[in-house]
Amino acid sequence: MTVPSPPLLEVNDLYVQFPTPTGPVNAVAGVSFTVSAGETVAVVGESGSGKSVSSLALLGLLGSGKISSGSVLLRGDELVGAGREKLRRLRGAEIAMIFQNPMSSLDPLFTIGDQLIEALRVHRPMSRRAARARAVELLREVGLPDPERRVRAYPHELSGGQQQRVMVAIALTCEPALLIADEPTTALDVTVEAQILELLRTMQRDRGTALLLITHDMAVVAEMADRVVVMYAGQVVEHGLVEDVLRDPRNPYTKALIDSIPTPATPRDRPMPAIAGNVPTPAQAPPGCRFHPRCPSVFERCSVDAPRLYQLGETRASRCWLHETEPSGSVAETVEEVHRVG
Numbered sequence: 653m654t655v656p657s658p659p660l661l662e663v664n665d666l667y668v669q670f671p672t673p674t675g676p677v678n679a680v681a682g683v684s685f686t687v688s689a690g691e692t693v694a695v696v697g698e699s700g701s702g703k704s705v706s707s708l709a710l711l712g713l714l715g716s717g718k719i720s721s722g723s724v725l726l727r728g729d730e731l732v733g734a735g736r737e738k739l740r741r742l743r744g745a746e747i748a749m750i751f752q753n754p755m756s757s758l759d760p761l762f763t764i765g766d767q768l769i770e771a772l773r774v775h776r777p778m779s780r781r782a783a784r785a786r787a788v789e790l791l792r793e794v795g796l797p798d799p800e801r802r803v804r805a806y807p808h809e810l811s812g813g814q815q816q817r818v819m820v821a822i823a824l825t826c827e828p829a830l831l832i833a834d835e836p837t838t839a840l841d842v843t844v845e846a847q848i849l850e851l852l853r854t855m856q857r858d859r860g861t862a863l864l865l866i867t868h869d870m871a872v873v874a875e876m877a878d879r880v881v882v883m884y885a886g887q888v889v890e891h892g893l894v895e896d897v898l899r900d901p902r903n904p905y906t907k908a909l910i911d912s913i914p915t916p917a918t919p920r921d922r923p924m925p926a927i928a929g930n931v932p933t934p935a936q937a938p939p940g941c942r943f944h945p946r947c948p949s950v951f952e953r954c955s956v957d958a959p960r961l962y963q964l965g966e967t968r969a970s971r972c973w974l975h976e977t978e979p980s981g982s983v984a985e986t987v988e989e990v991h992r993v994g
C-alpha cells in the first residue's frame with residue numbers, strides 16, 4: 653500500500669491576532685485549507701475578509717500581528733513557531749510571493765536587472781555575469797519586450813503591467829514550489845490583467861508550480877483555479893472544486909459573490925450588483941453567523957449561534973445553518989472548532 657504524500661501546504665485552524673487600542677482582535681479566526689503540488693487554489697472574498705492576512709501569516713510577515721494558534725505545514729514541516737532564519741530561507745527557496753502593487757515591492761533606486769541579480773544570487777551562488785544573463789532570460793520568459801535593454805531600466809520607466817511581469821520574474825528566480833499571488837492584477841487594466849493571468853498559467857503549466865491566488869474577483873477564480881476557498885470576516889465560509897462551487901454555490905455569501913459577476917447580459921448603464929453593506933472589521937464581528945446582517949436567507953438562529961463548517965461531500969464544505977435542515981446537511985459531518993475570543 654502506498655502512503656499518500658501530504659499536501660504541499662496544509663493550513664489548519666489558523667488564528668491571527670493583532671493588538672489594537674481596545675485589545676487584541678482576531679483578523680483570521682480558524683482558517684483551514686490545503687494546496688497540493690501543481691494545483692491552483694483561489695482565495696476569494698470582499699475587501700477586509702482576511703485574505704492578505706492569511707497569506708502573510710504563512711510566511712511570518714505579520715508585522716505587529718501574530719499567529720495565536722493553528723498550524724501551517726509545508727510538506728509536513730511545521731512553520732508556526734519556526735525561527736526567522738528558517739522562514740527567510742523558505743521564502744527564498746520554496747515559497748515566493750507576488751504582491752498587489754509592484755511599485756511597493758520594487759526598489760525605485762535600483763534597476764530591475766540589479767534586483768533580479770540580487771534575488772538570483774541570494775538563492776544560488778553564481779557570478780554576476782551569469783546572474784545577469786539569467787536575469788535577461790527570465791525577463792524574456794515573462795514576456796517583457798526588449799529584455800537586453802530593459803534589464804537596465806528603473807522600475808518607474810516601466811508600465812504597471814511590465815512591473816508586474818518583473819515581479820513574476822523575481823518570484824521565479826528561486827523556482828518556488830508554491831507561488832502566492834495576492835491580487836496580482838488588481839492595479840492593471842483588463843487587457844494587461846488577462847496577459848498576466850496567462851503568464852501565471854503558463855508558468856504553472858511549464859514548471860508545475862502550485863499557485864495560491866488571492867482575488868476579490870469571481871471571474872478570475874472561474875478562469876484560473878482548480879479549487880476555491882471563500883472567505884468572509886476572517887473565516888472560511890465555503891470551499892470546493894471551482895466548477896462545483898460556481899455551478900451550485902451552497903453558501904448564501906458565495907451565491908451573492910457569484911451574482912455580482914457581470915455577465916454579457918448585464919446592461920452597461922446598470923451599476924454592478926454588489927452585496928449591500930460591508931464586511932465587519934474583526935473587532936465588530938456580529939454575534940452568531942458573521943454574515944447574518946447582510947444575508948438574504950437569514951433566520952432567527954443566525955443572529956445567536958455561530959454556524960460550523962459543514963462537510964458536504966468529499967470535496968465541499970460550507971458554513972451555514974441552512975445545512976442543518978438540508979438532506980445533505982443532516983448526514984454531514986461537522987468540523988468542530990473552538991471559538992476563541994476576538
Ligand SMILES: Nc1ncnc2c1ncn2[C@@H]1O[C@H](COP(=O)(O)OP(=O)(O)OP(=O)(O)O)[C@@H](O)[C@H]1O
Binds near residue numbers: 671679704
Ligand atoms: N496590522 C493590522 N492591525 C490591525 N488590523 C489589521 C492589520 N492588518 C489587517 N488588519 C485587519 O484584518 C482584516 C483583514 O485584512 P486583510 O488585509 O487580510 O483583508 P483582505 O481580505 O486582504 O482585503 P483586500 O481585498 O482589501 O486586500 C481587516 O479588517 C483589517 O483591518
Ligand SMILES: [Mg+2]
Binds near residue numbers: 703
Ligand atoms: Mg488584501
